[in-house]
Amino acid sequence: MVSKQLGTNEALTSFPDQSGHFGPYGGRFVSETLMAALDELTLSYDGLKTDPEFLAELGSDLEHYVGRASPLYLAQRLTDHAGGAKIWLKREDLNHTGAHKINNCIGQALLARHMGKPRIIAETGAGQHGVASATVAARFGLKCTVYMGSEDIQRQSLNVYRMKLLGAEVVPVTSGSRTLKDALNEAMRDWVTNVDDTHYIIGTVAGPHPYPMIVRDLQSVIGREARAQFARQHGGLPDAVMACVGGGSNAMGIFYPFLEDESVRLIGVEAAGDGIMTGRHAAPLTDGIVGVLHGNRTYLMQDQAGLISETHSVSAGLDYPGVGPEHAWLKDIERAEYVAVTDEEALGAFRQLNLLEGILPALESSHALAHAVEFAATLRKDQNIIVNLSGRGDKDIPTMAKIDGISIG
Amino acid sequence: MGRLTSTINAVQSRAQKSLVAYIVAGDPHPDQTVDLMHTLVAEGVDIIELGVPFTDPEAEGPVIQLAHERALVHQVTLLKVLEMVTAFRLEDATTPVVLMGYLNPIEAMGYEAFAEQASLSGVDGLITVNLPPEEAGPLAIALQTKGIDPIYLLAPTTTDARAAAVCRASRGFVYYVSLKGTTGSGGLDIKAVCERVAHLKAQTSLPLFVGFGIKDGATAAPIAKVADGVVVGSAIVTLMGEFQASPQALKSAVIELVRDIRTALNASNP
Ligand SMILES: Cc1ncc(COP(=O)(O)O)c(C=O)c1O
Numbered sequence: 168m169v170s171k172q173l174g175t176n177e178a179l180t181s182f183p184d185q186s187g188h189f190g191p192y193g194g195r196f197v198s199e200t201l202m203a204a205l206d207e208l209t210l211s212y213d214g215l216k217t218d219p220e221f222l223a224e225l226g227s228d229l230e231h232y233v234g235r236a237s238p239l240y241l242a243q244r245l246t247d248h249a250g251g252a253k254i255w256l257k258r259e260d261l262n263h264t265g266a267h268k269i270n271n272c273i274g275q276a277l278l279a280r281h282m283g284k285p286r287i288i289a290e291t292g293a294g295q296h297g298v299a300s301a302t303v304a305a306r307f308g309l310k311c312t313v314y315m316g317s318e319d320i321q322r323q324s325l326n327v328y329r330m331k332l333l334g335a336e337v338v339p340v341t342s343g344s345r346t347l348k349d350a351l352n353e354a355m356r357d358w359v360t361n362v363d364d365t366h367y368i369i370g371t372v373a374g375p376h377p378y379p380m381i382v383r384d385l386q387s388v389i390g391r392e393a394r395a396q397f398a399r400q401h402g403g404l405p406d407a408v409m410a411c412v413g414g415g416s417n418a419m420g421i422f423y424p425f426l427e428d429e430s431v432r433l434i435g436v437e438a439a440g441d442g443i444m445t446g447r448h449a450a451p452l453t454d455g456i457v458g459v460l461h462g463n464r465t466y467l468m469q470d471q472a473g474l475i476s477e478t479h480s481v482s483a484g485l486d487y488p489g490v491g492p493e494h495a496w497l498k499d500i501e502r503a504e505y506v507a508v509t510d511e512e513a514l515g516a517f518r519q520l521n522l523l524e525g526i527l528p529a530l531e532s533s534h535a536l537a538h539a540v541e542f543a544a545t546l547r548k549d550q551n552i553i554v555n556l557s558g559r560g561d562k563d564i565p566t567m568a569k570i571d572g573i574s575i576g
Numbered sequence: 577m578g579r580l581t582s583t584i585n586a587v588q589s590r591a592q593k594s595l596v597a598y599i600v601a602g603d604p605h606p607d608q609t610v611d612l613m614h615t616l617v618a619e620g621v622d623i624i625e626l627g628v629p630f631t632d633p634e635a636e637g638p639v640i641q642l643a644h645e646r647a648l649v650h651q652v653t654l655l656k657v658l659e660m661v662t663a664f665r666l667e668d669a670t671t672p673v674v675l676m677g678y679l680n681p682i683e684a685m686g687y688e689a690f691a692e693q694a695s696l697s698g699v700d701g702l703i704t705v706n707l708p709p710e711e712a713g714p715l716a717i718a719l720q721t722k723g724i725d726p727i728y729l730l731a732p733t734t735t736d737a738r739a740a741a742v743c744r745a746s747r748g749f750v751y752y753v754s755l756k757g758t759t760g761s762g763g764l765d766i767k768a769v770c771e772r773v774a775h776l777k778a779q780t781s782l783p784l785f786v787g788f789g790i791k792d793g794a795t796a797a798p799i800a801k802v803a804d805g806v807v808v809g810s811a812i813v814t815l816m817g818e819f820q821a822s823p824q825a826l827k828s829a830v831i832e833l834v835r836d837i838r839t840a841l842n843a844s845n846p
Contacts, residue, residue, distance in 0.1 A: 186710065196679060196706045198635045200731035200756055202738065342641050343631060352634040359635065360757040362733060459679045459706070460632060472653035473684025475631040 187376020
């Protein structure tokens with residue numbers, strides 16, 4: 168199997184190790200104050216992840232509140248247009264709140280409740296994770312504070328208002344580059360201060376152990392469903408599975424159940440922004456250096472002195488200088504491949520899916536779509552690609568209208 | 577014995593408590609840092625803690641975050657910080673200098689290269705805020721080969737079992753973070769801190785220093801009664817922000833603050 172390539176008998180799905188490492192990546196690089204909270208979280212999660220009652224509660228909410236299972240849809244007109252492999256879309260855009268982020272938030276809100284923490288905090292870039300966090304806070308009667316870079320508050324005003332409607336407090340972050348990474352810093356500061364009554368819901372497979380593991384486990388419902396749906400609707404396994412990579416949660420969620428399926432190519436698509444050569448991008452796996460940020464060791468966008476670089480992507484959800492440590496490891500052991508797609512290519516795919524399938528994708532997901540169309544053309548017509556359509560694009564309409572010079576006041 | 581331990585011992589043998597002053601290298605301007613370090617020493621600071629500017633200082637409150645940003649405007653990288661220590665050492669061969677920062681710039685330089693250059697510059701200790709002992713093995717080895725003391729933090733949330741491990745890994749002194757929060761947070765519960773410090777001191781033979789939330793003589797004195805030393809950071813750094821336009825006014829304000837704290841420390845430990 169795949170694990171043999173590693174020269175070990177450990178299954179790829181058995182990671183991280185006890186101390187939270189995926190090979191040299193991951194771990195726990197936080198200030199001392201948080202170590203106890205991370206230990207507590209690890210312990211609670213270890214107990215709950217096999218607890219039938221917890222799993223029943225989670226499963227019930229995923230079905231009746233989120234609306235799972237999300238469909239696996241054969242995009243025939245997009246397939247015809249690409250002229251190669253069949254393109255299947257895993258419709259996370261149809262989830263309650265419009266993206267995959269809610270899968271993680273439901274699980275972590277239940278965790279918070281089990282740990283007796285009445286307050287949750289979250290960071291957000293595009294606002295999708297903030298909205299999902301505010302939503303589960305309302306659903307479970309928890310207090311919620313969301314940190315958001317003041318730049319992103321400008322870009323995503325719709326989601327800011329939505330979070331407020333959901334009863335969350337939205338705190339603008341004006342330090343550093345005023346985007347997602349700074350919101351994460353500020354959420355960590357809140358957590359250090361209020362660690363007794365607060366659970367921090369990190370929105371992606373990054374952060375210190377056990378977060379990359381917890382978020383992956385909670386998101387892997389995407390891959391489990393997709394694998395079973397594909398077997399039922401088509402038979403066998405797809406030839407490739409593809410997803411956009413910001414922090415990497417929707418990608419890990421769909422990759423994880425396929426890790427041991429050696430024949431399935433796993434392809435993550437990063438944001439190339441203005442183009443990798445320009446340096447104005449958000450593609451650490453494509454063009455980054457290993458380092459330590461936000462609690463884990465991984466690939467980062469940084470300069471030679473180890474200072475974190477400002478990133479650029481048209482999609483706020485991919486505009487992050489790091490990436491989950493499991494992706495760093497899957498890249499190094501060559502179990503997954505990573506490519507990058509520019510703003511322009513993603514915008515093209517965004518328009519194309521509207522016109523060809525009547526589906527409005529998130530700009531984040533449009534990165535995966537852009538690569539899928541190009542990649543499908545290199546495969547045979549009897550081959551199959553599953554693309555994780557991680558979210559819907561309603562939140563991006565103002566951005567698109569602005570690009571098109573249209574005022575939608 | 578390193579410069580850090582011999583200095584702390586000397587302070588103890590005078591029946592005094594160590595005063596540690598934290599500033600961010602390059603704040604408010606790189607040209608002022610070395611001079612400010614000498615000023616601090618002249619006013620009775622025993623150990624200088626020099627912050628290494630980082631783009632993402634996740635454990636800092638707003639005051640020190642801004643200091644990092646002010647320094648980064650002038651491209652104060654880790655290499656530049658080491659040059660400042662070298663310059664400081666031209667005139668001061670005795671005062672220990674401890675760097676405090678985040679791991680990534682050190683990773684970028686490489687552990688061995690950092691330890692080598694830091695030791696040549698005259699650095700005595702290193703506090704890496706986001707590096708608990710569990711992840712610190714390789715760096716600690718590189719540091720100790722070059723005679724630099726790795727200093728780890730204890731927090732109010734640290735269990736006794738962890739505290740023992742943290743103390744075992746530390747050299748020079750152990751740093752107790754006196755409150756749950758970022759640097760510069762207010763509302764220090766002095767009685768609770770003193771109880772906790774007494775409890776921790778019973779578990780280690782290393783000197784125990786207390787920082788976070790100590791802002792003047794009045795907060796420093798009661799804590800120094802139980803701890804071996806106090807660290808003052810945000811209170812000094814606040815002045816850097818306030819008087820960034822006037823180096824002379826800044827120096828006077830720093831002198832006034834440090835004198836107040838030194839006097840209070842000496843008075844409470846006659
Ligand atoms: C729809 C959508 N897809 C993808 C992402 C990127 O996150 P991740 O890489 O963790 O899936 C976001 C983040 O906001 C998002 O909203």
